[in-house]
Amino acid sequence: xxxxxxxxxxxxxxxxxxxxxxxxxxxxxxxxxxxxxxxxxxxxxxxxxxxxxxxxxxxxxxxxxxxxxxxxxxxxxxxxxxxxxxxxxxxxxxxxxxxxxxxxxxxxxxxxxxxxxxxxxxxxxxxxxxxxxxxxxxxxxxxxxxxxxxxxxxxxxxxxxxxxxxxxxxxxxxxxxxxxxxxxxxxxxxxxxxxxxxxxxxxxxxxxxxxxxxxxxxxxxxxxxxxxxxxxxxxxxxxxxxxxxxxxxxxxxxxxxxxxxxxxxxxxxxxxxxxxxxx
Amino acid sequence: xxxxxxxxxxxxxxxxxxxxxxxxxxxxxxxxxxxxxxxxxxxxxxxxxxxxxxxxxxxxxxxxxxxxxxxxxxxxxxxxxxxxxxxxxxxxxxxxxxxxxxxxxxxxxxxxxxxxxxx
Numbered sequence: 001x002x003x004x005x006x007x008x009x010x011x012x013x014x015x016x017x018x019x020x021x022x023x024x025x026x027x028x029x030x031x032x033x034x035x036x037x038x039x040x041x042x043x044x045x046x047x048x049x050x051x052x053x054x055x056x057x058x059x060x061x062x063x064x065x066x067x068x069x070x071x072x073x074x075x076x077x078x079x080x081x082x083x084x085x086x087x088x089x090x091x092x093x094x095x096x097x098x099x100x101x102x103x104x105x106x107x108x109x110x111x112x113x114x115x116x117x118x119x120x121x122x123x124x125x126x127x128x129x130x131x132x133x134x135x136x137x138x139x140x141x142x143x144x145x146x147x148x149x150x151x152x153x154x155x156x157x158x159x160x161x162x163x164x165x166x167x168x169x170x171x172x173x174x175x176x177x178x179x180x181x182x183x184x185x186x187x188x189x190x191x192x193x194x195x196x197x198x199x200x201x202x203x204x205x206x207x208x209x210x211x212x213x214x215x216x217x218x219x220x221x222x223x224x225x226x227x228x229x230x231x232x233x234x235x236x237x238x239x240x241x242x243x244x245x246x247x248x249x250x251x252x253x254x255x256x257x258x259x260x261x262x263x264x265x266x267x268x269x270x271x272x273x274x275x276x277x278x279x
Numbered sequence: 280x281x282x283x284x285x286x287x288x289x290x291x292x293x294x295x296x297x298x299x300x301x302x303x304x305x306x307x308x309x310x311x312x313x314x315x316x317x318x319x320x321x322x323x324x325x326x327x328x329x330x331x332x333x334x335x336x337x338x339x340x341x342x343x344x345x346x347x348x349x350x351x352x353x354x355x356x357x358x359x360x361x362x363x364x365x366x367x368x369x370x371x372x373x374x375x376x377x378x379x380x381x382x383x384x385x386x387x388x389x390x391x392x393x394x395x396x397x398x
Contacts, residue, residue, distance in 0.1 A: 004296065004386075005292055005304055005384075005386050005387075006289065006292035006293050006295075006296050006386070009285065009289040009292055010293070012285060013282070013285050013286060013289050016282060016285070017282075026306070028308055028356075028382045036356040037356045037384040037385075081319065082308070082309065083308055083309050083380075096306065096308040096382060100285070103282050125281070126281035126282045126283055
């Protein structure tokens with residue numbers, strides 16, 4: 001039986017929220033055929049759940065080909081959705097594939113005035129946002145209306161209640177470098193490492209933190225994993241502007257961009273309307 | 280599509296089905312050149328509730344909505360090619376310089392059809 005579009009959409013959402021990956025193929029080639037719009041889904045194995053297929057195109061051959069295609073796309077971190085063709089014996093047909101990877105997490109450590117706009121922008125970008133602080137008056141619902149989780153933490157063991165993994169994007173905006181240090185020493189020793197570690201601070205404060213980490217035996221090469229001072233250079237001054245700068249760096253980290261102005265990357269004026277050289 | 284968009288669309292599909300309302304779902308399955316939305320953008324045309332999501336607005340979206348009404352009437356899916364390249368010298372909001380392929384399908388009503396499960 002085909003999968004209803006609502007069930008297919010739900011599979012993708014539930015899987016992403018549970019930290020898994022899933023893909024759905026929809027038959028779109030030859031749009032007027034009776035099979036067009038049929039769906040077949042694959043949900044990848046994750047802790048606590050086995051890999052599974054859902055729905056059917058109404059042909060065993062097509063289902064097998066679809067399963068192979070979807071497994072391959074999900075298993076490859078660079079695997080992309082979009083149009084693909086399924087070949088069964090002599091025939092081939094076109095499917096549109098949607099892939100969902102686990103929801104990205106943004107863990108903001110320190111619930112001060114920069115954390116607030118970062119939490120907003122983080123939710124806007126689709127991150128599951130956790131705000132962590134040791135002071136009960138700071139990580140509050142009033143101050144962080146759209147954060148997914150507010151955690152009261154102790155800096156002796158800051159991530160005790162916040163499990164970190166490859167999809168965790170950690171942002172340190174604490175009120176002192178000893179707190180940054182406590183977080184970094186743990187984050188840097190994790191395997192696999194968290195997806196991103198950013199830390200706000202002046203050059204001086206960042207340097208002081210690095211000195212302490214090196215003294216504690218952290219390998220010099222690990223320091224390169226830390227994005228500090230955090231953010232892209234856009235001249236940000238206010239907490240809101242800093243949040244935009246940090247968010248821009250996060251997007252760049254996930255999507256892979258240059259951080260340059262598109263104007264300079266594309267050079268539309270210079271490329272298509274070169275200045276005449278004879279003036 | 281962000282996770283937030285996914286949640287909104289899933290909710291809308293679920294509600295329409297529970298209420299037994301016929302809807303049409305439009306999905307951008309391919310784009311070339313510069314287009315307002317990219318592959319994966321979705322729009323649900325729910326005659327009773329209006330539009331959920333967008334495939335880019337403007338004339339292109341109007342074409343898709345027209346197709347959605349045809350699909351709702353016939354039940355037969357369509358593949359619509361929205362060409363946004365034609366009017367490059369006009370001031371039309373559709374001047375993007377790209378082409379979008381949109382798959383438009385009727386969403387079955389009621390609780391029928393395949394629940395997820397091993398096939």
